[in-house]
Amino acid sequence: MPAITLTRLAEILARHQDDVLRDWTTQQLKSATRRSDLLNESDLRENSRQFLAAFTAALQRAKGDDITGSDWADVREILTSISGSRATRGFTPSETAMFVFSLKEPVFDRLRHEIKDVQPLAEEIWGTTTILDKLGLLTTEVYQRARESVIKRQQEDLIELSTPVVKLWDGILAVPLIGTLDSARTQVVMENLLQQIVDTGSGLAIIDITGVPTVDTLVAQHLLKTVAAARLMGADCIISGVRPQIAQTIVHLGVNLGDVITKPTLALALALAFKRTGVVVSRNAALTAQV
Amino acid sequence: MDRIPILKMGEFLLVTIQVDMHDRLAMTLQDDLMEAIRARAARGVLIDISALEIVDSFIGRMLGNIAAMSRVLDAETVVTGMRPAVAITLVELGMSLPGVRTALDVEKGMELIRTSTRLLEGDDRRAQG
Numbered sequence: 001m002p003a004i005t006l007t008r009l010a011e012i013l014a015r016h017q018d019d020v021l022r023d024w025t026t027q028q029l030k031s032a033t034r035r036s037d038l039l040n041e042s043d044l045r046e047n048s049r050q051f052l053a054a055f056t057a058a059l060q061r062a063k064g065d066d067i068t069g070s071d072w073a074d075v076r077e078i079l080t081s082i083s084g085s086r087a088t089r090g091f092t093p094s095e096t097a098m099f100v101f102s103l104k105e106p107v108f109d110r111l112r113h114e115i116k117d118v119q120p121l122a123e124e125i126w127g128t129t130t131i132l133d134k135l136g137l138l139t140t141e142v143y144q145r146a147r148e149s150v151i152k153r154q155q156e157d158l159i160e161l162s163t164p165v166v167k168l169w170d171g172i173l174a175v176p177l178i179g180t181l182d183s184a185r186t187q188v189v190m191e192n193l194l195q196q197i198v199d200t201g202s203g204l205a206i207i208d209i210t211g212v213p214t215v216d217t218l219v220a221q222h223l224l225k226t227v228a229a230a231r232l233m234g235a236d237c238i239i240s241g242v243r244p245q246i247a248q249t250i251v252h253l254g255v256n257l258g259d260v261i262t263k264p265t266l267a268l269a270l271a272l273a274f275k276r277t278g279v280v281v282s283r284n285a286a287l288t289a290q291v
Numbered sequence: 292m293d294r295i296p297i298l299k300m301g302e303f304l305l306v307t308i309q310v311d312m313h314d315r316l317a318m319t320l321q322d323d324l325m326e327a328i329r330a331r332a333a334r335g336v337l338i339d340i341s342a343l344e345i346v347d348s349f350i351g352r353m354l355g356n357i358a359a360m361s362r363v364l365d366a367e368t369v370v371t372g373m374r375p376a377v378a379i380t381l382v383e384l385g386m387s388l389p390g391v392r393t394a395l396d397v398e399k400g401m402e403l404i405r406t407s408t409r410l411l412e413g414d415d416r417r418a419q420g
Contacts, residue, residue, distance in 0.1 A: 190379060191375060191379070194375030194378060194379065195375050197375075197395070198374070198375060198395075201395055201396065202395075203395060203399065225382045225383075228382045228387035229375070229378040229379050229381075229382045230378070231387070231393060232370075232373050232377075232378040232381055232382065232387065232388060232391075232393055233372075233373045233374075233375065233378045233393060233395065234370075234371060234372075234373070234393035234394035234395040234396075234399065234400070235395060
């Protein structure tokens with residue numbers, strides 16, 4: 001198959017750019033997939049105008065239909081910014097891609113009007129459709145990338161939010177873990193905890209797993225690694241909040257927690273930590289009576 | 292050739308590692324330390340590695356070996372001030388150094404080594420009496 005040449009299209013578009021733009025915007029404004037709630041009319045007109053101008057210019061420069069070349073850099077840039085902004089505004093992928101695909105109708109109309117012979121018309125339409133499809137797919141790719149970056153940012157936020165290290169008492173830290181533990185999260189927990197141990201000079205850390213729904217071999221291994229690293233730095237760890245169900249799972253899995261101290265509740269772990277550091281908590285009978 | 296200085300503090304020896312350890316330096320330290328324990332009849336060795344930023348499995352093994360060897364010579368070893376990154380590296384290398392005592396800083400390490408040798412002396416006295 002010979003390389004697609006779109007000289008006619010380029011020339012026709014250059015001549016009738018204003019007409020095509022008018023038809024295209026009118027059609028987009030009428031279209032069922034228009035999201036007037038997300039994008040106002042002036043933005044839509046501006047987007048269309050920019051894209052069509054860049055598209056026409058690129059067609060005049062470009063030799064083939066390879067949209068990855070430098071001739072198409074402007075078009076790609078405009079499309080990237082349009083799809084990116086639409087993705088963050090909440091458009092669906094098809095609505096975003098329709099922006100490009102909807103250009104077909106006014107362009108084909110114009111081509112039919114200008115080229116009377118069937119054979120060249122068919123070739124020109126085929127060329128146009130190929131190139132617009134490629135550009136349409138590009139918008140979808142960009143859309144997906146924009147969405148992925150949103151998801152990634154949220155994941156990072158989640159990791160940061162869910163791994164606080166709190167100081168319970170002088171020399172006693174606590175890490176209340178909530179949610180499923182995976183390698184990435186445990187790494188963050190471990191780094192946070194060890195850094196806090198250095199910063200606060202705490203000799204005891206309580207890792208509370210009350211909020212961890214399941215403990216499998218991997219999670220147990222992660223916990224043991226954290227405990228081992230803390231011990232190397234000179235801090236002891238107590239694992240608290242081991243629910244009966246989890247105790248059973250750990251034994252059934254054959255996980256050996258070694259000499260790690262475990263406690264069923266955070267309160268018991270804190271009591272042990274107080275005992276280790278020589279803190280005595282006592283109830284003042286006189287004060288209790290007043291309350 | 293450079294050596295790591297070994298300081299005497301009462302009946303304990305203090306070693307602070309301030310430079311990046313390479314293998315030969317580690318071996319020299321190990322030899323010197325054993326000599327010093329014997330020559331000065333030291334009861335404890337405190338190794339401060341708070342300035343050490345990079346460890347490999349060799350250095351990790353050396354720390355374990357020093358602890359085991361000193362124990363044979365009747366001296367307790369405490370490693371102090373290990374950085375988080377170093378601790379993570381050693382754990383990832385599978386070296387959790389089970390025979391080595393650790394403390395957060397030199398002060399806490401001194402305290403630990405004092406209490407543990409005092410306990411041992413208590414045992415000795417009971418054994419003698």
